[in-house]
Amino acid sequence: MEANAPHFKLILGSSSTARRKILADMGYHFTTMSADIDEKAIRKEKPEDLVMALAEAKVVVYEGVVREKPSSEAEARQFMKDYANGHAATVSSVLVTNLVTGSRRGEWDKVEVPLLISSQYSISRQIYFHDIPDQVIDKLIEEGIVLYAAGGLIIEHPLILPYVKEVVGSTDSVMGLPKALTERLIKEVL
Template sequence: MSRLETTDHLEENTHPTLLITADTVCLFLHIAREYFKYHDLFGYILPTSIGIEVAVYQGIIREKPSSKEEARQFIKSYSGGQATVVGSVVVTNLTKGIRKGAWERSEVYFHEIPDEVIDSLIEEGIILNVAGGLMLEHPLTLPFVDTVIGTADHVMGLPRSLTEKLIQEAL
């Protein structure tokens, strides 16, 4: 879990904007570009799509839970409340060297989540592998989702319409 840095000179009623950068994305794109200099994939343009996603709760960035205890804390905090998902997509056309990127934000509002459901999710263990322990599409979680502002595919990992838009721009 990481904390967002804040400054003393934020304007009143503003919300912090999260900018995510990843050296690993840049490294991957560099390696892929070098590979495709020497390996033409049947003459096709190959756009690569990288998505990075985190959950944000009360200004705190939540990546994958590091333990069952942290997963329990995450899910209990969403119960009857809200979580924000911030994700970024970078699409690179390796043939033309064009890179396009953007970010998107969605909000998920939850009904109260019973302790038995939280226990079952944690015992199953799959929520330990997702940002913020937040798995919208899980059959145990879905009945407790009140409202999604944004798109479900974004919350689940990769915003399809944003990715398609960036691919078109990069072609």
């Protein structure tokens, strides 16, 4: 991307490793700054409104209930066990602000994530999991990273990858930064 390097400075307002990787994979050079806010203090009834309010967040909705970052190891364990038996969706948002002009664009993106033991294909943007063994869940909790992920859901983690049966749709959206949406919003604010 050096020959076509953008003529603007890009700041990622998130400390998420996954979001940094996605943006770097898109060819952008950027710095990161994340707000030190209490995400739990910001409440909205609809997940789509919540992620826009947080402006850097991803939430997981399981059986109609918003699941943010697990509050404990026990909650993380329960989240991961549940996913083999139910239906979840990730809801992400992207908010792009041009700090020179003040132009601002944002949207949310939702990915349906039915987590089932199944060999069937389904509609787009879905993920199928094999049952995740207790010893894998134990290792993930011991490592601690699931405590910092919405719904304890980290499909890109090497310990989880063997149990992902099928991803149909946008993995980058599940990871919290949908590439196509991000690219479009950047162009809109320039």
